[in-house]
Amino acid sequence: DAGVTQSPTHLIKTRGQQVTLRCSPKSGHDTVSWYQQALGQGPQFIFQYYEEEERQRGNFPDRFSGHQFPNYSSELNVNALLLGDSALYLCASSLAWNSQTDGYTFGSGTRLTVV
Amino acid sequence: DAKTTQPNSMESNEEEPVHLPCNHSTISGTDYIHWYRQLPSQGPEYVIHGLTSNVNNRMASLAIAEDRKSSTLILHRATLRDAAVYYCILLYSGGGADGLTFGKGTHLIIQP
Numbered sequence: 001d002a003g004v005t006q007s008p009t010h011l012i013k014t015r016g017q018q019v020t021l022r023c024s025p026k027s028g029h030d031t032v033s034w035y036q037q038a039l040g041q042g043p044q045f046i047f048q049y050y051e052e053e054e055r056q057r058g059n060f061p062d063r064f065s066g067h068q069f070p071n072y073s074s075e076l077n078v079n080a081l082l083l084g085d086s087a088l089y090l091c092a093s094s095l096a097w098n099s100q101t102d103g104y105t106f107g108s109g110t111r112l113t114v115v
Numbered sequence: 116d117a118k119t120t121q122p123n124s125m126e127s128n129e130e131e132p133v134h135l136p137c138n139h140s141t142i143s144g145t146d147y148i149h150w151y152r153q154l155p156s157q158g159p160e161y162v163i164h165g166l167t168s169n170v171n172n173r174m175a176s177l178a179i180a181e182d183r184k185s186s187t188l189i190l191h192r193a194t195l196r197d198a199a200v201y202y203c204i205l206l207y208s209g210g211g212a213d214g215l216t217f218g219k220g221t222h223l224i225i226q227p
Contacts, residue, residue: 004158033215035215042200042217042219043217044217045214045215045216048214056214090158092158092159101147103149103151103164104151104159104161104215106159108156108157108158
C-alpha cells in the first residue's frame with residue numbers, strides 16, 4: 001500500500017519564479033495538509049484541504065496557494081519566489097473523521113532551492 | 116494553540132531504554148498528545164498518541180501524568196535506527212482534521 005507520494009523530490013528555481021509541487025495521499029485518506037520545513041526547524045503548517053476546499057491556513061502569505069482534486073491529490077503553488085522560500089515542503093494526508101486518533105502520514109518531501 | 120516544551124537533545128546508548136519528556140502545562144481536556152519522529156532525510160512519522168491513559172504500541176510506550184501536564188515517550192530498547200528528532204504535539208480532539216503545530220523537538224542521539 002503506497003503511502004504519501006510527492007513530486008518532484010528536488011527542485012531549483014530562480015527568485016521571482018513560480019513553482020508547483022504535487023502530492024498523492026495515502027490510499028483511503030481524504031485530507032491533505034502542506035508543511036514548510038526550514039533547515040534545523042520543525043515543520044510549519046501552511047494549509048489543509050478537504051473536499052477540495054481550503055479548511056485551515058497557517059501564517060503564510062497569499063503567495064502560497066493550493067488545490068485539491070476530486071481524487072484527493074493536491075498541489076501547492078508558490079508565486080514570486082523569495083530566497084527565504086527555500087525549504088523542504090512536506091505533504092501529509094489523513095482521514096478527516098479520525099485524524100486525531102489515527103494520525104497523519106507524511107511524504108518524504110520536496111526540497112526546493114531558490115537561487 | 117497549546118504549547119509543548121521538550122529538551123533540545125538527548126543521548127542514549129544502544130539497547131538501553133530511552134525516556135523522552137514533554138511538558139504541556141496549558142493542555143486542555145480535549146487535547147490528544149501525539150508523538151511523531153523524523154529520521155534524517157525523511158518526513159515525520161507517527162509514533163503514538165494518547166488522551167489520559169498510558170498507551171503501548173509496537174514502536175513505543177506513552178506515559179501520561181495524572182494531571183496531563185506532562186508526558187514521556189518511552190523507547191524500551193533503543194537501536195541506531197531510533198536516532199531521530201522526536202516531536203511532542205497537542206491535537207485538539209473536537210472534530211475535523213487540524214494542522215499539526217511542531218516545535219523544535221528533541222534530537223535523540225544513540226551511541227553504539
